[in-house]
Amino acid sequence: SLGQFEHTIIVAEPGAKLHYIEGCSAPVYSKQSVHAGVVEIYAMKESYVKFTTIQNWAGHIYNLPTKRAIAQEGARVDWTEAMLGSKATMVYPTTILAGKGAQTRNISLSFADKDHYLDVGAGAIHDAPHTRSSIISKSVAKDRGTANFRGRIKVTSRGFNAVGHMKCDTLILSKEAKSETIPRLLSEIDDVDLSHEAFVGRVSEEKLFYLMSRGLSREEALGMIVNGFFEPVLSDIPFEYSNELRKLVEMSIKGM
Template identity: 55%
Template sequence: LRLPEAEQKALAGLGAQVDSEVVYRSLLDEVRAQGVIFASMDQAVREHPWIQDYFMKAIPPEDNKFAALHGAVWSGGTFIWIPPGVEVAVPLQAYYRMQTEAVGQFEHTLIVAEPGSSVHYIEGCSAPRFARSALHSGMVEIFAKEGAKVRFTTVQNWSKNVYNLSNKRALAHAEAAVDWVSGSLGSKVTMLYPTTVLLGPGARTENLAFTFAQDGMWLDSGGRALHRAPGTTSRLVSRSVVQGTGKSVFRGTVHVYPLAKGAKAHVECSTLLLTPGARTETIPILNAETDDVELGHEATVGRVSQDQLFYLMSRGLSQAQAMSLIVNGFVSPILKEIPLEYSIELRGLLEMSFEKAIG
């Protein structure tokens, strides 16, 4: 997996899990000296009993049937605790891989960022293709306390027989910031809607996502922002590329509660259809229980411009190269939010998937 090499180059800490077993875990000495805890969930629940104050509190088992399933059979995952005022300068990362046929993976990720702290966590997910289907039903809970900043980046390239049905939710207190950044290139079916509950005045969240749905794939994604305090802000942005008989669905939900006066929210979805059989749906939901709000939504759907394609091919590019360049430009607003090392790898994965898809 070349994990130590990646760690030395760009990471403060790194973990890896294959199926249900944690196979690697490391943290830089200077980060450990700051008091940061970066451990597997199995180890953390044994060594830190106070975790029970947070574990499955943001997403209780009764929230939905997949949360109940996860609560019953979870194994592995990551626990991160950032002390008050500590800023982790470089990202922490975990890598999850399903290596066994017809397996289920139920890792649990719990991040607690104390007041004034900050952290960037990156998770990567992949699996080889087998004859039978597999299930991924992980859970992410984030507790961002007063003034804390948490960025959660996900890059998933599950094989096309994986059902990716996970739960992700953050609780953001006063002046806290929670950002979700994701790139989805694989799976047979994905249903994923990271949610941020804005509990304190001035809390904010941003959800940036891109998906590439190919033949036989159904990528159903989006995000939710629940405004429960005044002066809170949210921004949900999606870029989707659909090829062959793939389908992309975006569900963006904003709910402003009565006490959230002065809340601001923006929902944006853009989709690029590459073939006649490609399909897309946009399902925005904006609810306001107070008049003192600013809510906005925009959605666009289009196809690759033949003029752009002709121009690029007239400059010596093949059709595959020209289409790849157009697609990369379309999703660049999302990719630029990912650290450079991972953005380059993600562009490579996107190009390989794209070239395979068009021949």
């Protein structure tokens, strides 16, 4: 068995802007391995931090990272997560909005195939006035895979005029696949605007038939539909990485 336990600390000074990209993958060297890294982000006044993770761990990896951020006055922290691999993943990046006007956005895609288990989501804690948060999740479950979403937005007594929105969409591609949505919206005060929306559905045979009538195989048509479903996340990732992710999605559809 193998383990990886790296610790990443990012400090953005006042007015600074940065984009940090991490890629996670591993060949099959052992039957079971664990990844339990930690990420800490400190965004000072009027700074901007974007943290992007592209995860394609091998099928024997248990992926259990911890990701947290603190955003001060006028700062913004964005998380982008693309998760295609691992035996099991549990990850919930959370941002504390500690300064007036601080913002955070979390946008993620996850693809659970075979018997893989993905339990993902995000959190935002509004601990200052006029703060904003957005959590968007796109999940696909195939074969016997499980794709769960857990989101949590909390407003403390200091978070008046806070705005928080949560959206989670899931596509189910087989009868054995599973998905569960667990949103939580909590507020200690009334002067807030919190909302949640969710969608769970299957790919219609009409859409597949239309694409197949244009010369595509069933797997190619399904890959095109899934990549279109993931597009809001893929468009948020640099081209050289998003193009590779599209290819990985197509390979997963084909069972490769």
